[in-house]
Amino acid sequence: MEAIVTTKGLCKAYGTHFAVDGLDMLVPQGCVYGFIGPNGAGKSTTMKLLLGLATPSAGSITLMGTPLDRKGRLGLLRQTGSLIESPACYAHLSAQANLEIVAGLKDVPRTDISRVLEIVHLEKDRNRKVGQFSLGMKQRLGIAQALLGNPRLLILDEPTNGLDPAGIQEMRALIAAMPRLCGATVLVSSHLLGEMEQMVEQVGIINHGRLLFQGPLTQLQQHSRGNISLRVLDAAKAEAVLQASGITPTHEKGELILPPLRDEYLAELARTLADKGAGLVGLRIQTKSLEDIFLGLTAAQSAPAAPEGKAV
Amino acid sequence: MIKRCLVAENQKLHGAAVWLAFLIVPIFPAVMGTFNYQQNIALLQSAWYSLWTQHTLFYATFFFAPLVGVYAAYLWRLEHFGHNWNLIMAVPIHPIDLFLAKFLVVFKVTLLTQGWVFLLFFAAGKLVGLPGLPPAEIVVWLLRGTVGSVPVIALQLLLSMRIRSFAVPVLVALGGSVGGLLMNSAGYGLYCPYSLPLLGMNANANSDKLTGETFAFLASVAAFTLLFFALAQFFLTKRDVNAE
Numbered sequence: 001m002e003a004i005v006t007t008k009g010l011c012k013a014y015g016t017h018f019a020v021d022g023l024d025m026l027v028p029q030g031c032v033y034g035f036i037g038p039n040g041a042g043k044s045t046t047m048k049l050l051l052g053l054a055t056p057s058a059g060s061i062t063l064m065g066t067p068l069d070r071k072g073r074l075g076l077l078r079q080t081g082s083l084i085e086s087p088a089c090y091a092h093l094s095a096q097a098n099l100e101i102v103a104g105l106k107d108v109p110r111t112d113i114s115r116v117l118e119i120v121h122l123e124k125d126r127n128r129k130v131g132q133f134s135l136g137m138k139q140r141l142g143i144a145q146a147l148l149g150n151p152r153l154l155i156l157d158e159p160t161n162g163l164d165p166a167g168i169q170e171m172r173a174l175i176a177a178m179p180r181l182c183g184a185t186v187l188v189s190s191h192l193l194g195e196m197e198q199m200v201e202q203v204g205i206i207n208h209g210r211l212l213f214q215g216p217l218t219q220l221q222q223h224s225r226g227n228i229s230l231r232v233l234d235a236a237k238a239e240a241v242l243q244a245s246g247i248t249p250t251h252e253k254g255e256l257i258l259p260p261l262r263d264e265y266l267a268e269l270a271r272t273l274a275d276k277g278a279g280l281v282g283l284r285i286q287t288k289s290l291e292d293i294f295l296g297l298t299a300a301q302s303a304p305a306a307p308e309g310k311a312v
Numbered sequence: 313m314i315k316r317c318l319v320a321e322n323q324k325l326h327g328a329a330v331w332l333a334f335l336i337v338p339i340f341p342a343v344m345g346t347f348n349y350q351q352n353i354a355l356l357q358s359a360w361y362s363l364w365t366q367h368t369l370f371y372a373t374f375f376f377a378p379l380v381g382v383y384a385a386y387l388w389r390l391e392h393f394g395h396n397w398n399l400i401m402a403v404p405i406h407p408i409d410l411f412l413a414k415f416l417v418v419f420k421v422t423l424l425t426q427g428w429v430f431l432l433f434f435a436a437g438k439l440v441g442l443p444g445l446p447p448a449e450i451v452v453w454l455l456r457g458t459v460g461s462v463p464v465i466a467l468q469l470l471l472s473m474r475i476r477s478f479a480v481p482v483l484v485a486l487g488g489s490v491g492g493l494l495m496n497s498a499g500y501g502l503y504c505p506y507s508l509p510l511l512g513m514n515a516n517a518n519s520d521k522l523t524g525e526t527f528a529f530l531a532s533v534a535a536f537t538l539l540f541f542a543l544a545q546f547f548l549t550k551r552d553v554n555a556e
Binding site: 052078080085087091097101102105 | 327328394396397398400401402403405552553
């Protein structure tokens with residue numbers, strides 16, 4: 001799988017504060033990559049670095065196989081669409097005129113305007129002044145601007161920020177469909193993991209400028225396998241069985257708590273417990289929500305203990 | 313690339329509030345100048361030339377550079393608003409072309425302003441009963457003033473690019489043109505960018521102040537313009553974009 005975005009040891013310092021600190025990022029082609037972290041984690045700064053809006057203090061960036069430097073920048077920008085911080089627009093002009101300006105600057109034929117307006121459902125409002133638009137409509141206009149010219153890479157910074165629930169839902173569906181609709185790879189940031197769950201395939205979790213996890217969402221979800229709690233009639237017998245299997249359970253509210261186990265192994269264990277007369281009446285897997293994993297990862301960063309999962 | 317930028321900048325001016333300033337501001341110095349002319353009619357014996365001295369006394373000294381400043385500030389204000397800096401710096405355009413496009417647009421509006429000022433001057437002359445047409449020399453001075461405004465346009469664009477405030481660069485222009493007047497009286501006009509439009513327009517003078525100095529005038533215009541473009545290039549390429 002070809003990488004669309006690769007960064008190596010990317011750093012951005014403001015004075016002595018590192019907003020981005022040794023980032024090794026990899027965005028595979030054709031996916032929606034969720035860039036997740038609390039506010040101030042370095043998401044916007046990273047995206048600005050990827051667009052050349054800010055210059056790195058150290059490290060390198062490669063987009064679509066070409067290094068991002070003064071020589072390569074304009075060529076790369078031609079294949080990139082972006083929406084950073086909030087939608088940019090000229091409020092005294094119509095949506096159509098705004099898109100004409102951007103199309104002109106990007107050297108994209110004006111015929112492309114109808115296509116992008118259709119994608120973001122703004123065809124009917126094309127002649128209205130953008131100053132009268134709601135935030136959700138402005139946000140969609142921002143996406144339309146980014147989509148002009150069919151870029152291979154879309155960089156969207158918190159595109160659901162400030163939207164109402166319906167708007168968020170619509171934006172999610174729009175973003176999730178981008179690779180299919182436009183063949184673009186999407187890098188999208190958010191401070192809400194739950195929001196991302198429904199539209200991304202790859203995730204990168206960032207905090208204090210460092211990447212804590214990077215990989216497929218499914219891999220992150222595997223970390224959500226939690227402890228197993230058992231309710232038995234005879235705790236002493238159960239404990240003996242568990243000890244014999246090399247498991248030391250802990251006690252919590254009258255239940256036995258076991259570490260995460262493979263399904264096959266767990267089934268076998270349940271049968272043994274029943275056979276030995278421990279009286280197994282309840283078995284529950286304490287799943288962790290993605291929010292918990294996220295909080296676990298970001299909290300673990302400040303503690304010396306190694307974070308769960310494939311920490312990077 | 314510059315053509316694409318130019319089309320975009322022209323489009324940004326459609327229905328823009330700045331045209332109100334374009335229409336209204338030159339009326340003030342025209343009224344003030346004409347009133348002054350009528351009050352001192354006994355002393356002012358050179359007909360159209362005398363009226364010109366009174367018009368430019370106000371227009372060139374107090375209104376022209378600030379008005380150019382307003383044009384420049386308006387064009388950058390559009391980018392300071394929202395997060396438009398992120399947009400214009402993330403399109404495949406050399407940033408200096410964007411600056412050049414803004415420069416050409418402000419120059420165009422300035423040229424149109426001079427045309428509007430000439431119409432007001434002509435109307436005022438007819439209103440106070442001056443005979444015939446204004447001398448062609450006045451048109452030359454207006455155009456030469458526009459040439460003199462080139463470094464002022466570049467400087468105002470540079471200031472408004474770096475300063476988010478709309479008013480501060482316009483006030484700098486006002487201070488600058490008063491300073492420019494003083495520099496002119498001291499004979500150092502060619503060393504001050506704000507003096508150049510005054511010299512070009514022959515502000516408040518009956519006879520041509522620039523006789524035999526055309527080359528020095530043009531050299532000063534070119535030198536200041538190059539300097540301000542070089543500074544713009546520096547800021548646009550060496551500094552991070554900071555959209556707020």
